[in-house]
Amino acid sequence: xxxxxxxxxxxxxxxxxxxxxxxxxxxxxxxxxxxxxxxxxxxxxxxxxxxxxxxxxxxxxxxxxxxxxxxxxxxxxxxxxxxxxxxxxxxxxxxxxxxxxxxxxxxxxxxxxxxxxxxxxxxxxxxxxxxxxxxxxxxxxxxxxxxxxxxxxxxxxxxxxxxxxxxxxxxxxxxxxxxxxxxxxxxxxxxxxxxxxxxxxxxxxxxxxxxxxxxxxxxxxxxxxxxxxxxxxxxxxxxxxxxxxxxxxxxxxxxxxxxxxxxxxxxxxxxxxxxxxxxxxxxxxxxxxxxxxxxxxxxxxxxxxxxxxxxxxxxxxxxxxxxxxxxxxxxxxxxxxxxxxxxxxxxxxxxxxxxxxxxxxxxxxxxxxxxxxxxxxxxxxxxxxxxxxxxxxxxxxxxxxxxxxxxxxxxxxxxxxxxxxxxxxxxxxxxxxxxxxxxxxxxxxxxxxxxx
Amino acid sequence: xxxxxxxxxxxxxxxxxxxxxxxxxxxxxxxxxxxxxxxxxxxxxxxxxxxxxxxxxxxxxxxxxxxxxxxxxxxxxxxxxxxxxxxxxxxxxxxxxxxxxxxxxxxxxxxxxxxxxxxxxxxxxxxxxxxxxxxxxxxxxxxxxxxxxxxxxxxxxxxxxxxxxxxxxxxxxxxxxxxxxxxxxxxxxxxxxxxxxxxxxxxxxxxxxxxxxxxxxxxxxxxxxxxxxxxxxxxxxxxxxxxxxxxxxxxxxxxxxxxxxxxxxxxxxxxxxxxxxxxxxxxxxxxxxxxxxxxxxxxxxxxxxxxxxxxxxxxxxxxxxxxxxxxxxxxxxxxxxxxxxxxxxxxxxxxxxxxxxxxxxxxxxxxxxxxxxxxxxxxxxxxxxxxxxxxxxxxxxxxxxxxxxxxxxxxxxxxxxxxxxxxxxxxxxxxxxxxxxxxxxxxxxxxxxxxxxxxxxxxxxxxxxxxxxxxxxxxxxxxxxxx
Numbered sequence: 001x002x003x004x005x006x007x008x009x010x011x012x013x014x015x016x017x018x019x020x021x022x023x024x025x026x027x028x029x030x031x032x033x034x035x036x037x038x039x040x041x042x043x044x045x046x047x048x049x050x051x052x053x054x055x056x057x058x059x060x061x062x063x064x065x066x067x068x069x070x071x072x073x074x075x076x077x078x079x080x081x082x083x084x085x086x087x088x089x090x091x092x093x094x095x096x097x098x099x100x101x102x103x104x105x106x107x108x109x110x111x112x113x114x115x116x117x118x119x120x121x122x123x124x125x126x127x128x129x130x131x132x133x134x135x136x137x138x139x140x141x142x143x144x145x146x147x148x149x150x151x152x153x154x155x156x157x158x159x160x161x162x163x164x165x166x167x168x169x170x171x172x173x174x175x176x177x178x179x180x181x182x183x184x185x186x187x188x189x190x191x192x193x194x195x196x197x198x199x200x201x202x203x204x205x206x207x208x209x210x211x212x213x214x215x216x217x218x219x220x221x222x223x224x225x226x227x228x229x230x231x232x233x234x235x236x237x238x239x240x241x242x243x244x245x246x247x248x249x250x251x252x253x254x255x256x257x258x259x260x261x262x263x264x265x266x267x268x269x270x271x272x273x274x275x276x277x278x279x280x281x282x283x284x285x286x287x288x289x290x291x292x293x294x295x296x297x298x299x300x301x302x303x304x305x306x307x308x309x310x311x312x313x314x315x316x317x318x319x320x321x322x323x324x325x326x327x328x329x330x331x332x333x334x335x336x337x338x339x340x341x342x343x344x345x346x347x348x349x350x351x352x353x354x355x356x357x358x359x360x361x362x363x364x365x366x367x368x369x370x371x372x373x374x375x376x377x378x379x380x381x382x383x384x385x386x387x388x389x390x391x392x393x394x395x396x397x398x399x400x401x402x403x404x405x406x407x408x409x410x411x412x413x414x415x416x417x418x419x420x421x422x423x424x425x426x427x428x429x430x431x432x433x434x435x436x437x438x439x440x441x442x443x444x445x446x447x448x449x450x451x452x
Numbered sequence: 453x454x455x456x457x458x459x460x461x462x463x464x465x466x467x468x469x470x471x472x473x474x475x476x477x478x479x480x481x482x483x484x485x486x487x488x489x490x491x492x493x494x495x496x497x498x499x500x501x502x503x504x505x506x507x508x509x510x511x512x513x514x515x516x517x518x519x520x521x522x523x524x525x526x527x528x529x530x531x532x533x534x535x536x537x538x539x540x541x542x543x544x545x546x547x548x549x550x551x552x553x554x555x556x557x558x559x560x561x562x563x564x565x566x567x568x569x570x571x572x573x574x575x576x577x578x579x580x581x582x583x584x585x586x587x588x589x590x591x592x593x594x595x596x597x598x599x600x601x602x603x604x605x606x607x608x609x610x611x612x613x614x615x616x617x618x619x620x621x622x623x624x625x626x627x628x629x630x631x632x633x634x635x636x637x638x639x640x641x642x643x644x645x646x647x648x649x650x651x652x653x654x655x656x657x658x659x660x661x662x663x664x665x666x667x668x669x670x671x672x673x674x675x676x677x678x679x680x681x682x683x684x685x686x687x688x689x690x691x692x693x694x695x696x697x698x699x700x701x702x703x704x705x706x707x708x709x710x711x712x713x714x715x716x717x718x719x720x721x722x723x724x725x726x727x728x729x730x731x732x733x734x735x736x737x738x739x740x741x742x743x744x745x746x747x748x749x750x751x752x753x754x755x756x757x758x759x760x761x762x763x764x765x766x767x768x769x770x771x772x773x774x775x776x777x778x779x780x781x782x783x784x785x786x787x788x789x790x791x792x793x794x795x796x797x798x799x800x801x802x803x804x805x806x807x808x809x810x811x812x813x814x815x816x817x818x819x820x821x822x823x824x825x826x827x828x829x830x831x832x833x834x835x836x837x838x839x840x841x842x843x844x845x846x847x848x849x850x851x852x853x854x855x856x857x858x859x860x861x862x863x864x865x866x867x868x869x870x871x872x873x874x875x876x877x878x879x880x881x882x883x884x885x886x887x888x889x890x891x892x893x894x895x896x897x898x899x900x901x902x903x904x905x906x907x908x909x910x911x912x913x914x915x916x917x918x919x920x921x922x923x924x925x926x927x928x929x930x931x932x933x934x935x
Contacts, residue, residue, distance in 0.1 A: 053729070056528075056529070057529050057553070058528065058529060058530070059529070059530045059531075059532060059553075059811065060529075060530070060531045060532065060552065060553055061532045061533070061811065062532065062533035062534075062546070062549045062550075063534070063809070064533075064534070064535055064536075065536060065809065066536060067536075077510075078510065078511060079511075079512055079513070080511070080512070080513040080514075081513060081514040081515065082513070082514075082515040082516070082517075083515075083516050084516070084517050084518065084519065084536040085516075085518070085536070085537075090516075094514075094516070097514040098513075098514070100588070101512040101513065101514060101588075104509070104512065104588050104589060104592055105508075105509050105510050105511060105512055105592075106508040106509055106510055107508075107510075108508060108510040111510065136552070159729070159730050159731060161729070161731055196730075196731055196852055202733065202853060202854070203731075203733060203852045203853060204852060204853055205731070205850070205852040205853070238853075243698050243699040243700075243935055244935060245935055273505065273611050273613065273647065274610060274611050274647055274649070274654060275611065275647055275654075275656065377850075379848045379849075379850065379855070379856075379857045379881075380846065380847060380848050380857035380858065380859050380879050380881075381845050381846035381847075381848070381859055382845070382857075382859035382877060382878070382879035382931070384656075384877060386647060386654055386655065386656045387654065387655065387876075389876050389877060391696070391859065391877065391878050391879040391931040391932065391933075392857070392859075392879055392931070393848070393855065393856075393857030393879055393881045393931070395850075395853075395855070409853060409855055410855050410881055410882070410883060410929065411881065411929070411931075412698070412857070412878075412879050412880075412881050412929060412930075412931025413931070414696075414698060414878065414879070414931050414932055414933045415933060416933075448698045448931075448932065448933045448934070448935055449698075450698035450699055450881075450929050450930060450931045450932065451699075451700075451929060452699075452700055452929075
C-alpha cells in the first residue's frame, strides 16, 4: 500500500530551562510558605510510536508529557502534590496544596530530606541520551520489516497482533532545598512484534522485543521478527502435563521476575511493615553459596543506570547477595530511618541488578535439568511477599533427556520463594540484557506443577 | 444545553480561552482530510489520596492532570496526538499530527453541521466533586477509625495499612461532526490491609470498597469499619491455612468478587478489537455454546453509582447492558466506535480510555452473571471433595489461547459437602471458551463486588466491576503445592 505520511517531526524539542524554572518556583514558594524543607522533580518527555498490523499502519501516536511533583516537609510532617501545568500560578497552587496536606498529616520522625552528605556530587555521563529526529516513515518501515520477518517464519503463522516501533526521550530535573540539583536525560528505542499461529488444536501467540538507549544498538528488525515468529511457532499444539513435583527452568526473560520478587522482599517498605518473608535475614544464607547478586548503577547505556536515586542520594555499586548470603537491604532515606539503618541509594528501586552467571549456556541448563519443565511465560499475581508463597500460571515446554520434547500450557507452578531461592541449581550464561534485572535462565531444583 | 456540557466547558475550556470558534478551528484541521471518525477529548482530573500506617496518617497527595487527546480514524488506521497544554498553537499542531494518518486529498465526508450537543442518558451518579465532600481532617479521622477498629478486633493484628482516595474527572468529547457530549465522574475508594502474626507466622488480609459516590459512602452503614473487620477476619483465617492441593478438582466460587473469573475467562475474549482481528479464542463463535444453560453473562455500564459504570463512554456513546452469553450461547461482543464500524454493528458504549493521553478501545464496565436457582448451601453440600474460594487477588488472560488465571486469597477445602480447613492462596488456571461449559450449578445469591477492581489492557488502567452468584465448576486446575 502507499501511505502518504509526512516525515517531519511534529513536536518542538524539549525545553530544559522550563524545568529548572518550574523547580525554582516550587522550592521558593515552599520556603516562602515556611516549609522547613522541600524537594521536587520536574519532568518532560516526548515520543512517537508506530504500530503496524498485517503489513499496514494501524496507529501513529505522538506523545508529549510534562509534570512537576513536589513534596514539602513541615518539620516531620509531609505532603505532596503534582501538576502538569508549569505556569507560575499552577506551580504555586500545587505547593500550597502540598502544604495544606502536610498541616493535616502527623509527625513521623523518619520523614525528611536525605542527609546532605549522602547527596550525589558526581554526575558521570552514563551515555543514556541519544536523541534522533523522529521519523514516522522510518519507524513504519522498521515495524513492517519486523512483522514480515515474523510472519515468514512458519506457514502456520496466519495472523498478527502487529509490530511496533517506539522512540521516547525524557528529561528530569530533581532538586531540593539543600541546594541539590540533578539532571537526568534518557532516550529509549523499542521494537516489538507479536504474531499468532494456528493449527486445528487452536491458536497461540508469542512475541519478542528489543529496547535500547541508542537506536544503533537495536537488534535488526528481521532478527526481532524472526525470534517472535519462532517463539509463536514452537508453542503450537501445546498439551497439558500431569501434576507432579519436577525441576523447573525459568527462561531468562521470565527468570528476571524471580529477582524482582527478591527485591520486593528486601525493600524497606516491606521490611518496616513486617510484610516480608526475608525480615531479619541480612547476614543469613538465602541462596546456595555460589550465588552472587549485585547492583551496578553506573553501567553505560543500561536501562537501570542512574548516578543518583529519586531523592538525590548517590548510587553505588554493591553486592546484595554474595556467597549466597544476604548482605543488605534496598532502602531509601525514609525506610532506612524506620529501620535505624542508612539509605542504600535505592529510593525508587534498584539500578541494574545482576545475578552472576555460571558456566552453562541455555542448552547446558536443559541438559542439567534432564527432565522437567521449561517455563517461557508466566501469568497472574499469585506471589505473596509476606509469606513467600508462590503459585502462578505458566506455559512452556516439557523437557526429556535434556531436550525440549513438546510445548505445554494451562498449568501452574507453585512453591515458596524461600525454598525456591535455596533450591537454585544454576544460572545460565544466556543473559537477557534488555531490562533493569539482568539474569540468564535460572534452574530451580523442584516445584509443584499442576496440570491434568 | 446539557448540564454536563456546560459544566465541562466552564471547568475545562473557559480558563484556557477555548470557545466554539476555537473548537471549530481544530475540527477544521482534522476534517481537512478524509477521515471516518475523529474526536477531541478534553479531560480535567483532580485526584487525592491519604494513607495511614502505624496508627498515623503521614502522607497525602493531591494531583491535577488535564489535557486533550486528538484522534483521527481512517478505516482501521488511527492517528493520535495529545497535549497537556491547552493552548491553540499546540492543539492545532496536535490535530495536524493526528490527521496525518489520513490519505492526502479529499476531505471529511461528513457534512459540517456545526456544533451540537448529545443529551446524556440516565444520570447514574451525582456530578459533585467527591474531594470536597468531607473536611480533610475528617478524612484523616476516618482512616484512624479504620485502624482502631482493626486493632481492637484481635491482638494478633500487628500492622494496619489503610488508604482512601477520591477522583473527580470531567470530560468533554467533540466528535469530528461537531457532536459534543460531556460527563462529570466521581470515584472514591477505601482500602484496608492488615498483617496478623501468631507464633512467628505472619499472614495478610485485605478488603475495600467504593464507587462513583462521595466520601459519605464510607460513613454510611459503618462501611469503613466493616472493611476493617473483613480484612482482619481474612488475615486470621489465613493464619490457620494449610498448603493447597495441586491438580484438577471441583471448585465452588463464592458470590461477588470471584466474578473476576468472568472478566478474565470470558470478558476480555469478547472485546470487539480482538474479535475483529481474529486474535481471540472466541472469534467467529457468536451463536455457539460456550457455557451451560444456567449461565447468562452481561456487561452493564448503567448500574447507578457502580465503580465500572459510565453515563457515556469515552467516545460519547451512551452506555447500555450488553448480553454476552445468554443461557450458555455466545450472543455478542463489546464494541467501541471503530471496531463497531469496521464490523458493521453499533457501538455498545464500551469505548474507554485511561486518559486523554491514551487511545480508546473496547473495555468492560461491570461484568457479571445473572442469578440462577440454587441455594448456595445446596451447592456446597453437593461437592464431596473440592475447593471453596471466596476471595481473589488479580487475574490475567491470554485471549489468543484462551488460558486464564486468577489467584485466591481466601479459600477452603470442601470435605463431604462441608467447608473444612482454609488453604493458602492458590492460582487457578483454565480455558476461557470451555470453563463455563463445566458450570453445573448457579446460585440464587447474585452479588456485585464492593468496588475495588481495576482492569489493565495494553498498558491502560480503567475502573471496572464484576459480580456473580455462587457457582459450581466441575473441574478446574488448582495450583497448590501438595501433589
